[in-house]
Every structure is written in structure tokens, then in C-alpha cells.
Amino acid sequence: MPDRNTKTEGRLLSLCVDMFGCPNRCLHCWLSHMPNRRMEEGADEWIVDLFRPHFERIEFYSWLREPDYCDGYRARWERDKALSVGAVPDRFELGSFWRLVRDPEYVKFLKEVGVKCVQLTFFGLEEMTDRYVGRKGAFRELLQATEILLRHEISPRWQTFINEENKDELVKLLELSEERELARRCEAFGGRFRFFVHPGSCDGENRKLYPIRIVKEHIPEALVPYFLGYEDLRSERELCEKWRDDISHFIPHNDGGIVLYVANNYDLFFNFTHMRPEWRIGNLKKDPIEELVRRVTEEDIPALRAARAVTLGELVRHYGDPASEKAFDEDDYKMYLLNTHLEREKNNG
Secondary structure (H helix, E strand, O other): OOOOOHHHOOOEEEEEEOOOOOOOOOOOOOOOOOOOOOOOOOHHHHHHHHHOOOOOEEEEEOOOOOOOOOOOHHHHHHHHHHHOEOOOOOOOOOOOHHHHOOOOOHHHHHHHOOOOEEEEEEOOOHHHHHHHHOOOOHHHHHHHHHHHHHHOOOEEEEEEEOOOOOHHHHHHHHHHHHHOOHHHHHHOOOOOOEEEEEOOOOOHHHHHHHHHOOEHHHOOHHHHHHEOOHHHOEEHHHHHHHHOOOOOOOOOOOOOOEEEEEOOOOEEEEOOOOOOHHHEEEEOOOOOHHHHHHHHHHOOOHHHHHHHOOOHHHHHHHHOOOOOOEEEOHHHHHHHHHHHHHHHHHHHO
16 A cells, blocks of 8 residues: 555545536536546546545545436435445535436435435526527526425525526516515425526636626626625726736646545546646546645645746736626636636637
């Protein structure tokens, strides 16, 4: 057994593996679109065994996009737990709306494993949501999933992503949730309906939506009470002014546990941002595991080395738009700038 790197002692490693793919091609997907490819039998155990000598605690997840997007999800959940080492994977507030409307047993499974709330993502009304999810019928499935959850006393949580194109439709979606009395119906069984709005990050597929990113002053008043982090939202212009001469560096970092994403071609990524080549740690099939663990624990990959070599002020001066009123959370805007830098460096290199 190789010597254990002291940096991994006691740290929880969460492995999220794209074993089965995803039925959707969402326009906001922060991971980036990837091909759907089912990984071969035994890939899960092989991956865990690679990391087992280096980490005392491992959580294993057989999905990183649509949860439970596989047949035999009950057995799959038991296998995820069995493969985990010194830890139990979390169910979170996630479920597959694709499976909810196709498999009447699935909602019973969610109840069995203790799920109290399931997040459902909308982008507006029917045509808008179908287009953003990348699949005709998605909106109706989301409404059907909502009713299935309510019948089984699981609270639906309506998540929405806002931009200049869909802002008025989200007001109508909020009204639809009120017409359906979702809050009252959840309270009837001790649950809680939640509707919330945010602009999303600006990495992955969402980078392509930068031209229609929301302006804070354009957010409909009716949505403000449901807007996560509304008070902290800043315009690109304000952030450019704030950081123009900033000599600090924006370096994504793992505090405590480490979360790794494994693509279905065995490429390895941190969970900091999208799964693009410039953020690739290495490949589990091609690179020695000792070297991959070193890169992970020392956070030594080209993207992070580049982040250490450029100041926030330089990022703003080179890639920021001081005339833009587009709204951002501060960390999301920093990541947008860093990814722009990495892409330009890659294209120029």
C-alpha cells in the first residue's frame, strides 16, 4: 500500500460519477453538456478501489447530473452506500422528475430513503421551459411530478433561473404556483413549498446566456421576495469599479472535504466550475493514481496555477465590461472572469 498523504488524513472524499447520463440538455447546465454513455459494469468499484488506499472516508455517488437516472435505482442506492467507506452518501433535495412521471414506484422509493423535498427546475411556462430543458414535454412533466410528490406528502421545491428573456414568465409561473395552492397543500401534511429565483452562475452552458443576463433593475418586483441573495447582487459595472486595482487572486479551493466529478470517459475534475478541458485534473485510466491524488490534494492543475498567476484587477481590466449593468453574485463574477482568462489563454496558446 502506498504511503498515505498526510493531507488526506480524515478528509472526506465525495466521488460523483456520471455512470448513466441525463435525459435533459439544459441551457443553464453549469457542468457543460456531455455525451450520454453508460459506464461499463464494475466501473464503480474500480474507481473506489483506486482511491481507497489514499482516503479514509469516501462517499460514492453513481450520478452527477440526473439522480436515479438508471433502472434498478433501489439496488443502485444500496450499492452506492456499500461502496462508500466510513461515510454514507446524502440524498439531498434531489430526485429525477423524468423518472417520477414514468415509474409509479419511484416516489415510494424516495419516501423510503427519507426524502422530504424534491427540487424541480423551471425556466418559465411551457414553451420556454421545454426549450431550456432541451426536451419537449418537460414543463408538463414538472407539473405532473409536482402533483405526484404532493400526493405522497413530499414537498416540491420550484427552482427558477432568471434572465432578460424569461423574467416576465417567471412572474406567471409564481402565479401558477399560487393558483395551485402549493403552499397550503404542503402545509396540510407539515411540509413547506418553496419557490426561489436566481440568475445562476456564468460557467458551463450558462456562459452562452451572458448576452441576456438579468439587470438588477429589471427584476420584477413580485419576484424580489423569492430572489436568493438579492441584496448582494451587484452589476458588472460596480464589480469592475470595485476590483479594477485589486492585487488579490481568485483561487478556488477545497476547505475540509474534497468533491470530485468523474466523467463517463474517466476524466477527473474538481467541483469548482464546469467540466471543460482547462479544468481537467487527469484521467483515471491513463494517469497514475498517486499522481492524481497529489494533484487533488495539492490543488496543482494548470487552471489553478493560472489563477495564482493573475490578479483580480488584471482579470477585470482584461475581460470585464465597465459599462455593463448585468447582475452577478461576486464569486460567480470572479469565476466568469477566470474562465474567460483560461479560455483566451487556451485559444492563444
